[in-house]
Amino acid sequence: MNASLIPAVFLDRDGTLIEEVDYLNDPDRVKLIPGAGEALKALSATGFRLVLVTNQSGVARGLFTVETLDSIHERLTELLHEAGASLDGIYTCNHHPDFGAPCSCRKPEPGLLLQAAEDLQLDLKRSWMIGDAARDLEAGRRAGTESLLVRTGKGHILEQTWRRMGQSTDCVIDSLAAAPSAIESSLKHRRS
Numbered sequence: 264m265n266a267s268l269i270p271a272v273f274l275d276r277d278g279t280l281i282e283e284v285d286y287l288n289d290p291d292r293v294k295l296i297p298g299a300g301e302a303l304k305a306l307s308a309t310g311f312r313l314v315l316v317t318n319q320s321g322v323a324r325g326l327f328t329v330e331t332l333d334s335i336h337e338r339l340t341e342l343l344h345e346a347g348a349s350l351d352g353i354y355t356c357n358h359h360p361d362f363g364a365p366c367s368c369r370k371p372e373p374g375l376l377l378q379a380a381e382d383l384q385l386d387l388k389r390s391w392m393i394g395d396a397a398r399d400l401e402a403g404r405r406a407g408t409e410s411l412l413v414r415t416g417k418g419h420i421l422e423q424t425w426r427r428m429g430q431s432t433d434c435v436i437d438s439l440a441a442a443p444s445a446i447e448s449s450l451k452h453r454r455s
């Protein structure tokens with residue numbers, strides 16, 4: 264363990280941090296999932312860096328511009344500040360293989376997490392990825408983080424699939440609001 268590296272919580276955006284809206288292109292429609300701001304504040308107080316990692320292929324598809332995406336993230340930042348929270352980084356993949364060359368950052372690729380780890384001196388092995396889709400958790404797995412699936416957004420559908428397949432749902436939490444306690448109890452469990 265490199266003590267100079269800092270653990271992070273990587274967060275998916277749509278359906279995890281904010282309410283899911285397909286190809287969100289309007290800052291006025293940004294709405295935090297209940298309890299998300301407080302959860303981020305708590306995670307930050309525990310010593311985690313907070314990094315948003317989001318696929319935004321709407322840019323590649325020509326559905327909205329990078330400027331619109333920036334304005335959405337400014338609104339998100341404002342809403343988080345109101346809850347006493349802030350993000351340490353926002354990393355977006357604006358590509359889509361059908362609308363340009365394949366990239367190494369579109370989740371489930373781990374590129375966004377790896378770039379953030381390099382930029383912010385993060386310890387991926389002590390980090391977590393939280394999302395509502397299989398590709399979020401897969402990106403976390405490939406980057407070497409632990410992961411949590413939220414039931415918000417599309418997460419409950421994936422949970423049902425896992426149950427049908429007899430897969431473990433140990434990493435499933437109701438929403439981002441439950442993340443601080445889930446991570447704390449996992450760390451305690453590991454220490455004991």
Ligand SMILES: [Mg+2]
Nearest residue numbers: 275277278395
């Ligand atoms: Mg999502």
